[in-house]
Amino acid sequence: MELKIRLLKWGAGKPIALLNNELADRLNIHVRDRVIIKRKEKNIIAVVDISHGFLKKDEIGATKEVWEHLKCKAGDLVDIMIAPKPESVLAISKKLRCEPLDNKEIYGIIKDIVSNALTEAEIAFFVSGVYKCGMSIDEIVYMIKALVETGETLELKNSMVADKHGIGGIPGNRTTPIVIPICASAGLIMPKTSSRAITSAAGTADVIETICRIDFNIEEIKRIIDKTNACMVWGGALGLAPGDDRIIQIERLLNLDPEPQLLASIMSKKISVGSRYVLIDIPYGPTAKVPENRAFGLREKFKILGKRFGMIIETFLSKATGPIGNGIGPILEMRDVLSVLDNNGPEDLEDKSLKLAGKLLEMTKKAKKGNGIEVARSILRSGQAYDKFEEIINAQKGRIKKLHEGRFSYDVMAQKDCKLVEIDNKKLNTLARIAGSPIDKGAGIYLWKNKGDKIRKDASILTLYSESRHKLNDAIRFLKILNPTKVC
Amino acid sequence: MELKIRLLKWGAGKPIALLNNELADRLNIHVRDRVIIKRKEKNIIAVVDISHGFLKKDEIGATKEVWEHLKCKAGDLVDIMIAPKPESVLAISKKLRCEPLDNKEIYGIIKDIVSNALTEAEIAFFVSGVYKCGMSIDEIVYMIKALVETGETLELKNSMVADKHGIGGIPGNRTTPIVIPICASAGLIMPKTSSRAITSAAGTADVIETICRIDFNIEEIKRIIDKTNACMVWGGALGLAPGDDRIIQIERLLNLDPEPQLLASIMSKKISVGSRYVLIDIPYGPTAKVPENRAFGLREKFKILGKRFGMIIETFLSKATGPIGNGIGPILEMRDVLSVLDNNGPEDLEDKSLKLAGKLLEMTKKAKKGNGIEVARSILRSGQAYDKFEEIINAQKGRIKKLHEGRFSYDVMAQKDCKLVEIDNKKLNTLARIAGSPIDKGAGIYLWKNKGDKIRKDASILTLYSESRHKLNDAIRFLKILNPTKVC
Numbered sequence: 001m002e003l004k005i006r007l008l009k010w011g012a013g014k015p016i017a018l019l020n021n022e023l024a025d026r027l028n029i030h031v032r033d034r035v036i037i038k039r040k041e042k043n044i045i046a047v048v049d050i051s052h053g054f055l056k057k058d059e060i061g062a063t064k065e066v067w068e069h070l071k072c073k074a075g076d077l078v079d080i081m082i083a084p085k086p087e088s089v090l091a092i093s094k095k096l097r098c099e100p101l102d103n104k105e106i107y108g109i110i111k112d113i114v115s116n117a118l119t120e121a122e123i124a125f126f127v128s129g130v131y132k133c134g135m136s137i138d139e140i141v142y143m144i145k146a147l148v149e150t151g152e153t154l155e156l157k158n159s160m161v162a163d164k165h166g167i168g169g170i171p172g173n174r175t176t177p178i179v180i181p182i183c184a185s186a187g188l189i190m191p192k193t194s195s196r197a198i199t200s201a202a203g204t205a206d207v208i209e210t211i212c213r214i215d216f217n218i219e220e221i222k223r224i225i226d227k228t229n230a231c232m233v234w235g236g237a238l239g240l241a242p243g244d245d246r247i248i249q250i251e252r253l254l255n256l257d258p259e260p261q262l263l264a265s266i267m268s269k270k271i272s273v274g275s276r277y278v279l280i281d282i283p284y285g286p287t288a289k290v291p292e293n294r295a296f297g298l299r300e301k302f303k304i305l306g307k308r309f310g311m312i313i314e315t316f317l318s319k320a321t322g323p324i325g326n327g328i329g330p331i332l333e334m335r336d337v338l339s340v341l342d343n344n345g346p347e348d349l350e351d352k353s354l355k356l357a358g359k360l361l362e363m364t365k366k367a368k369k370g371n372g373i374e375v376a377r378s379i380l381r382s383g384q385a386y387d388k389f390e391e392i393i394n395a396q397k398g399r400i401k402k403l404h405e406g407r408f409s410y411d412v413m414a415q416k417d418c419k420l421v422e423i424d425n426k427k428l429n430t431l432a433r434i435a436g437s438p439i440d441k442g443a444g445i446y447l448w449k450n451k452g453d454k455i456r457k458d459a460s461i462l463t464l465y466s467e468s469r470h471k472l473n474d475a476i477r478f479l480k481i482l483n484p485t486k487v488c
Numbered sequence: 489m490e491l492k493i494r495l496l497k498w499g500a501g502k503p504i505a506l507l508n509n510e511l512a513d514r515l516n517i518h519v520r521d522r523v524i525i526k527r528k529e530k531n532i533i534a535v536v537d538i539s540h541g542f543l544k545k546d547e548i549g550a551t552k553e554v555w556e557h558l559k560c561k562a563g564d565l566v567d568i569m570i571a572p573k574p575e576s577v578l579a580i581s582k583k584l585r586c587e588p589l590d591n592k593e594i595y596g597i598i599k600d601i602v603s604n605a606l607t608e609a610e611i612a613f614f615v616s617g618v619y620k621c622g623m624s625i626d627e628i629v630y631m632i633k634a635l636v637e638t639g640e641t642l643e644l645k646n647s648m649v650a651d652k653h654g655i656g657g658i659p660g661n662r663t664t665p666i667v668i669p670i671c672a673s674a675g676l677i678m679p680k681t682s683s684r685a686i687t688s689a690a691g692t693a694d695v696i697e698t699i700c701r702i703d704f705n706i707e708e709i710k711r712i713i714d715k716t717n718a719c720m721v722w723g724g725a726l727g728l729a730p731g732d733d734r735i736i737q738i739e740r741l742l743n744l745d746p747e748p749q750l751l752a753s754i755m756s757k758k759i760s761v762g763s764r765y766v767l768i769d770i771p772y773g774p775t776a777k778v779p780e781n782r783a784f785g786l787r788e789k790f791k792i793l794g795k796r797f798g799m800i801i802e803t804f805l806s807k808a809t810g811p812i813g814n815g816i817g818p819i820l821e822m823r824d825v826l827s828v829l830d831n832n833g834p835e836d837l838e839d840k841s842l843k844l845a846g847k848l849l850e851m852t853k854k855a856k857k858g859n860g861i862e863v864a865r866s867i868l869r870s871g872q873a874y875d876k877f878e879e880i881i882n883a884q885k886g887r888i889k890k891l892h893e894g895r896f897s898y899d900v901m902a903q904k905d906c907k908l909v910e911i912d913n914k915k916l917n918t919l920a921r922i923a924g925s926p927i928d929k930g931a932g933i934y935l936w937k938n939k940g941d942k943i944r945k946d947a948s949i950l951t952l953y954s955e956s957r958h959k960l961n962d963a964i965r966f967l968k969i970l971n972p973t974k975v976c
Binding site (some may be wrong): 001009010011012013021025027028030031049051052053054056061064085089091092093096119120121122123124127128131132166191196197198217237249250253254255256305354417438439 | 490497500503506516518520523533537540541542543552573577581584609610611612617619620684687703736737741742743744925927
């Protein structure tokens with residue numbers, strides 16, 4: 001059917017076609033359907049949006065991606081027809097019926113996810129299939145390969161490429177900016193990419209961003225690593241395993257995190273940057289992301305996958321009780337990090353960072369078995385780690401500076417002599433987000449006490465920080481509803 | 489965070505906000521996320537689209553629905569924040585874990601689907617849950633109630649409201665335009681709404697549209713029924729159980745049709761128009777929509793649901809072998825219908841229509857038990873049905889006229905004396921669609937023979953019709969690949 005094209009003056013990152021609602025009804029085309037738009041010898045597949053009252057019945061609106069590709073002028077005639085579904089839809093149906101997929105089928109799905117050929121709803125069906133039916137180790141291996149192959153990769157000459165990865169959910173726990181400079185000082189190559197917060201108060205990328213840039217391309221990262229042995233950047237725009245990012249976007253609609261996808265996600269990112277030695281930090285417990293009964297199974301699967309890809313993977317399992325460090329929120333966490341690097345920081349954060357760094361040094365034979373923590377500690381104590389951190393931050397166009405928490409604050413104090421009995425990680429995350437974290441860098445929570453600590457009457461348990469009075473008031477209101485800490 | 493608003497000159501049927509891609513990265517907002525947009529005391533939830541190179545980082549684009557609601561001028565400052573997920577997302581997670589839902593939870597999901605508060609991906613998760621876990625009769629009942637309550641309803645005074653519904657998949661099989669005038673002649677009230685084709689060659693609505701209008705609102709339908717006892721209209725824009733339409737849009741991405749949804753879909757539409765007597769036509773077989781092993785279970789469930797809603801529901805099960813009638817495609821099928829009404833039509837189509845009409849007349853006591861077909865036949869033979877049909881078509885602003893099949897045609901002939909052994913319904917549907925059906929009204933297939941018929945050498949088996957030479961050539965090419973009929 002022939003339609004006159006109207007050129008929309010914007011790009012959507014993928015081809016979108018806008019149709020008049022009555023025309024769409026008549027053609028039985030719905031939002032998110034795909035149409036083939038043809039002009040002369042060229043054609044393109046676009047996703048449909050429906051417009052009410054903007055287009056005439058013989059018109060089609062098209063984003064920049066469409067009209068640039070078709071080389072159209074306003075008013076040109078184009079032919080449209082309903083596009084056939086991508087073949088990978090059949091493989092998705094198979095997975096939803098719990099039938100195993102082969103390498104080719106999984107590759108097809110991931111390729112179509114990356115090229116925007118599958119809609120969000122179709123990806124949701126795939127995620128549902130993986131969630132309900134699981135995946136064999138073979139399927140997970142195919143998925144990892146497909147995720148890596150459809151994305152960018154970082155090629156480094158040095159083979160001592162190591163990485164750590166934390167399976168999130170614990171507020172604070174900002175060990176990365178401490179582990180990376182310690183290990184890089186010892187000669188390991190640490191191309192660290194991190195994510196922003198999804199549901200937590202702050203992601204490592206949000207925290208690093210308080211003092212330097214985090215958005216670099218692959219070439220720039222190479223130069224930073226050449227200079228400093230390491231980087232600490234945001235992984236989001238690098239195009240490493242982009243299929244994984246798309247899948248995670250859909251999963252988080254329902255806070256789903258099926259284990260096969262969790263494994264494939266971490267493995268694909270690490271393989272994409274060329275890591276040979278990987279340490280996975282798995283905090284587990286009732287308020288962590290991983291419940292206790294899943295933690296040991298995860299360890300086994302990481303081992304198996306490590307073997308399949310010729311990598312040395314170890315896991316660090318620890319029972320999560322409360323936050324690690326005192327600050328929750330980008331600036332508050334960065335201040336904890338700087339204190340530790342300055343040999344003056346929260347003990348629990350230092351302790352955990354040294355354990356992780358120590359293990360990595362042993363895995364890579366930079367320290368003898370049993371001696372890793374000592375080596376790591378001496379690098380920290382000597383100031384080498386601080387200097388390396390500063391070197392990396394400078395290479396990332398930043399500098400170490402004084403950081404200010406939010407201007408508006410509220411103290412929660414003990415009513416009587418008491419003990420801090422319980423801390424709920426998920427509730428602290430929620431509260432910090434209500435206060436403005438991670439968008440407002442200075443917003444968040446400072447915890448004055450750890451679980452089990454004694455508290456005197458009128459002593460502070462925690463302080464809420466916010467950059468606006470309004471958000472602080474919201475947080476105070478929710479504090480009373482959520483009650484994230486239990487005393488006595 | 490404050491942004492300057494840019495007014496997009498179009499409506500999308502729901503509020504959409506366009507964000508600069510770099511801003512979205514920084515805020516960790518993705519396509520299909522929802523944001524709350526605030527201006528002064530007003531606020532609205534919008535779905536996010538991402539724009540590349542059209543907006544500045546401090547701008548937000550908004551469709552008509554947004555800026556009309558907020559009463560914005562171009563350049564006004566608005567505040568945005570990430571919207572909390574609708575509560576119904578929790579119920580969807582529950583269903584995906586195979587936990588049963590209660591009335592309130594199901595109502596919440598359907599209400600949020602209807603109000604566009606749930607994204608396509610979230611609806612896909614719900615569909616996946618229903619598909620993998622099924623639904624109890626109670627859950628189906630809650631779903632039906634919710635679908636009806638969140639939509640429009642047709643209120644008719646007369647209590648003899650009856651309806652037929654065919655579970656599709658069989659090409660031709662256009663019994664509706666014959667059954668309706670027969671039953672309406674006998675005094676039944678038949679508010680018939682039909683759909684357009686989804687995967688088949690033509691839907692009843694596509695066929696009726698060849699001779700009259702099918703897009704009326706509820707008030708207009710009432711007037712048509714007052715005048716003629718019946719209507720034959722498109723259900724799509726009436727707003728009857730609109731949640732069902734949205735769910736079907738998502739299901740068809742994967743051609744899923746979970747039984748609970750099939751039941752809820754049909755029941756909700758019938759209850760919305762106030763039907764008390766409903767006959768469900770269930771053709772079953774390997775190339776029909778319903779396989780044999782599901783047909784009898786469906787019958788039982790319809791009975792149970794009928795009781796729960798105080799309706800009289802019967803089912804008409806028949807083993808589907810090939811198409812009913814000779815024509816496949818809107819005009820070709822309407823010509824079959826007119827021939828039957830003129831007592832000159834394909835025998836199989838007349839036969840099936842009389843059986844369905846007869847059963848409805850018996851259910852409603854318009855005919856004695858065992859006598860329904862006879863009563864129906866005499867209404868057809870006397871010309872009453874034809875006159876009633878014409879009356880309805882005239883009330884729907886149309887008239888009976890000569891209809892022309894597509895200008896371009898291609899005959900498939902027998903190579904030798906032979907027999908028609910097999911007809912594949914799905915392949916015929918595909919072929920008719922390639923030829924242009926249902927958008928090109930004259931496109932489709934005319935079948936000269938039924939399954940089992942003897943065919944002489946050089947006699948026609950079928951004729952392909954198309955409105956363009958190009959589409960005819962496509963169809964001829966696919967004819968050879970698909971091979972929808974087997975001879976000898």
